[in-house]
Amino acid sequence: MPKRVDHEERRGQIAEALVRVAGRRGLHAVGMRDVAAEAGVSLRLVQYYFGTKEKLLLYGLQHLTDRFTARVGARLRAVGADPGPRATAEALLLTSLPTDEESRTFHLLYTSYAILSVTDEALAAQPFIDNPDAAEDALTGLLRQAQEAGLADPGVDARTEAIGLLAMAAAMGTSILVGQRQPESATEVLRHHLDRIFTSSGGCPPRSSRTPPSHTPR
Numbered sequence: 374m375p376k377r378v379d380h381e382e383r384r385g386q387i388a389e390a391l392v393r394v395a396g397r398r399g400l401h402a403v404g405m406r407d408v409a410a411e412a413g414v415s416l417r418l419v420q421y422y423f424g425t426k427e428k429l430l431l432y433g434l435q436h437l438t439d440r441f442t443a444r445v446g447a448r449l450r451a452v453g454a455d456p457g458p459r460a461t462a463e464a465l466l467l468t469s470l471p472t473d474e475e476s477r478t479f480h481l482l483y484t485s486y487a488i489l490s491v492t493d494e495a496l497a498a499q500p501f502i503d504n505p506d507a508a509e510d511a512l513t514g515l516l517r518q519a520q521e522a523g524l525a526d527p528g529v530d531a532r533t534e535a536i537g538l539l540a541m542a543a544a545m546g547t548s549i550l551v552g553q554r555q556p557e558s559a560t561e562v563l564r565h566h567l568d569r570i571f572t573s574s575g576g577c578p579p580r581s582s583r584t585p586p587s588h589t590p591r
Contacts, residue, residue, distance in 0.1 A: 384422055387412050388436040391429060396478040400485035405429060431499045434486050437479050438502070444468050444476070458519040459571045462512055466542045466563050471549050472556040480546045509535050516570065525571045534570055541566065 390412035395403045405426050409416040423429040448464040449456050456464070471477035490496040504510075512535035519525035545559040 380422070383414075383418075384432065385436065387414065387419055387422060387429070388433045391433040392437060392478055392482065395433070395482050395485075396474075400430065400482055401489060403430075425495070427493075427495045427499050430486060430496065431501075434483065434501075437482060440475070441468065441479055458515040458522070458524065459567065462515045462519075462538075463564070463567060465508065465512060465515075466538060466567075467560060469542050470546050470556055470559055470563075472560075477550065480550060484543075484547060508539055512538060519571060523572070526569075529570055538563070538566060 387408060391403065391408045394407050394411045398407075405419050405423075406416050408429065409419045412419070419429065423432060445464050445468045448468055449461060452460045452464070468476065469480070471480040486496070487501065490499070490501055509532075513531045516525055516529075516531035516534055520527050520529075520531065542563060545554060545562060548554040549556055549559055
């Protein structure tokens with residue numbers, strides 16, 4: 374009796390091959406033939422599952438996003454059963470920083486896809502992310518939750534702060550990739566701004582107890 378093929382598992386195998394190749398060579402240099410060779414399958418099989426390179430890249434991005442979500446969850450479980458809005462916001466922001474091989478690959482490929490889609494019509498036709506405001510909405514909700522609980526400055530605009538924090542994390546992630554900043558410095562900068570928003574009653578130490586963010590020049 375022929376072995377039953379788990380199609381989702383096979384798609385995941387191919388997506389993992391894409392991530393490995395793109396992490397080494399850059400997303401722009403990856404072709405379907407390269408991914409097939411890395412996965413140990415035929416080019417025809419990759420084409421069967423994804424049809425076009427653009428659809429393969431999109432699936433790989435979604436695959437990375439799922440792994441990112443799992444990493445956020447793991448960080449929160451390490452905090453405890455009820456991490457609260459401050460710890461949850463910090464987990465979301467810090468997990469996005471390229472501090473190890475997996476997070477480095479995530480940031481590199483995510484950023485590369487966004488840039489390529491600006492000039493590549495085929496990529497631009499793909500839905501870059503299903504809900505472009507998901508992270509912003511989630512962080513805004515956490516800040517409002519903290520404000521309602523008396524754990525954050527009631528005078529700040531939660532939406533504006535969320536937008537700023539996410540933009541800051543993205544920009545510092547790139548600065549880590551290019552060697553301008555060390556992960557520890559980027560982490561301190563983000564925590565500094567979280568300290569500004571969250572009150573000391575929210576369980577975070579006052580700003581004076583933290584080491585000022587350091588900058589490591591290139």
